[in-house]
Amino acid sequence: MNWWENSAARIVSGCFLVAGRPAESWVRRIGTPLFVYSRDRLVENYRRLRALFDAALDVEVRIAYAMKANPFPPLLETLRREGAWIDAVSPGEVDRARRSGYPEDCILYTGTSGSEADFRSVLARPGIVLNIDAVEQIAVMRSALGRGRRGTAPRISVRWNPGIGSGFNPKVITAGERSSDGTPIKFGIEESRVLDAYEAAASAGFRPVGLHQHLGSGWTEDDYPSVVQAVDRMMDMAGQVLRAGFPLEFLDLGGGFGPRYAKAPKPFPVGRYARLIGRSLRRARLGIRSIAVEPGKYLAADAGVLLLRVNYVKKSYGNLFACVDGGTFNTLPRPAVYGAVHEVINATRPSGRRAPVTVAGNLCETGDVFAKDAMMAVPESGDVLAILCAGAYGRSMASEFNLRPIARETLA
Numbered sequence: 001m002n003w004w005e006n007s008a009a010r011i012v013s014g015c016f017l018v019a020g021r022p023a024e025s026w027v028r029r030i031g032t033p034l035f036v037y038s039r040d041r042l043v044e045n046y047r048r049l050r051a052l053f054d055a056a057l058d059v060e061v062r063i064a065y066a067m068k069a070n071p072f073p074p075l076l077e078t079l080r081r082e083g084a085w086i087d088a089v090s091p092g093e094v095d096r097a098r099r100s101g102y103p104e105d106c107i108l109y110t111g112t113s114g115s116e117a118d119f120r121s122v123l124a125r126p127g128i129v130l131n132i133d134a135v136e137q138i139a140v141m142r143s144a145l146g147r148g149r150r151g152t153a154p155r156i157s158v159r160w161n162p163g164i165g166s167g168f169n170p171k172v173i174t175a176g177e178r179s180s181d182g183t184p185i186k187f188g189i190e191e192s193r194v195l196d197a198y199e200a201a202a203s204a205g206f207r208p209v210g211l212h213q214h215l216g217s218g219w220t221e222d223d224y225p226s227v228v229q230a231v232d233r234m235m236d237m238a239g240q241v242l243r244a245g246f247p248l249e250f251l252d253l254g255g256g257f258g259p260r261y262a263k264a265p266k267p268f269p270v271g272r273y274a275r276l277i278g279r280s281l282r283r284a285r286l287g288i289r290s291i292a293v294e295p296g297k298y299l300a301a302d303a304g305v306l307l308l309r310v311n312y313v314k315k316s317y318g319n320l321f322a323c324v325d326g327g328t329f330n331t332l333p334r335p336a337v338y339g340a341v342h343e344v345i346n347a348t349r350p351s352g353r354r355a356p357v358t359v360a361g362n363l364c365e366t367g368d369v370f371a372k373d374a375m376m377a378v379p380e381s382g383d384v385l386a387i388l389c390a391g392a393y394g395r396s397m398a399s400e401f402n403l404r405p406i407a408r409e410t411l412a
């Protein structure tokens with residue numbers, strides 16, 4: 001069995017299956033470019049995560065799906081039936097979550113650079129917990145709340161920046177002072193201002209209930225040491241918030257655990273992480289009732305496959321190109337934007353003669369390549385290629401760049 005095989009993508013008797021059916025049959029029915037998501041794999045990912053956290057913690061565990069990873073309604077509905085909560089980052093995501101059946105009080109809203117209109121729209125749904133990203137945001141929220149409003153105070157949590165970030169690329173490290181390429185980190189509230197944030201929010205008519213952090217995205221085993229440090233800092237900060245007189249119902253540790261995009265490096269040890277959180281929580285004796293995590297990639301990425309058709313195979317200066325009928329920037333931007341690696345399989349002839357192939361998209365950009373010199377069964381014109389682990393930050397980041405139509409998607 002190949003390292004990447006799962007219920008979304010596997011080879012059975014020489015035939016490449018996507019969500020249980022031959023890739024070619026999906027393409028004949030719907031066309032390319034096409035995202036196919038496997039319900040079985042999505043559910044397996046959710047249940048595995050739930051089992052690991054439930055076994056390690058003796059408090060309620062909320063698995064809040066970061067829907068920015070993939071907001072396809074059938075996928076959201078599948079996770080809701082499993083008991084997921086939602087991490088939403090825009091009024092549009094809140095609407096999508098509500099239409100997919102998520103109750104208001106299962107939604108945490110973590111916007112960044114929110115406008116008064118954004119907050120008005122979120123505050124119109126009183127069950128939602130609003131996660132504060134900046135002390136300066138509280139004045140905008142207060143205007144949105146309106147003067148003289150009666151009724152129960154809207155619940156808030158504070159997203160703090162614990163000073164440590166971790167992620168697979170500088171663009172997705174979301175905590176610390178600066179990212180690994182020097183970009184100032186825009187997210188969260190610095191340590192010295194966290195208590196001020198609770199104070200200001202309470203004075204503005206909001207009810208503090210949570211503390212939140214999110215370090216970054218796409219963790220592998222190499223990220224474990226920095227993540228451990230950040231868990232310690234979270235417990236310490238929660239203690240300070242409680243001692244300052246603000247009750248905390250939940251601690252939210254964000255998302256970040258990566259799926260397996262490539263054979264190496266080793267995946268992030270999620271079970272070990274859950275046990276670490278359990279131990280830290282017991283040791284800290286904070287009286288916290290719930291722990292939340294916000295996986296996006298971990299749930300959706302390896303449940304999705306992107307299918308593309310080879311228009312022709314081109315040779316130039318010794319390079320071999322499979323020229324496909326979709327582009328990176330407008331279909332699956334991760335390779336172009338982050339230099340991310342995705343395994344590519346020739347779905348038409350999976351066990352054909354192998355050679356290095358560059359999979360080039362149909363956009364006017366040199367960076368529009370899905371894979372560089374990837375070892376794969378050499379394609380012929382008309383073959384179908386499968387880009388694996390494409391279920392997260394693919395279709396959700398798609399655009400009409402070059403006025404190419406946006407890829408279709410299906411869940412089975």
Ligand SMILES: Cc1ncc(COP(=O)(O)O)c(C=O)c1O
Nearest residue numbers: 066217218255256294295296297
């Ligand atoms: C606040 C927050 N939570 C969760 C996530 C999900 O991250 P991942 O998909 O790596 O699990 C993100 C990603 O940007 C985020 O910003």
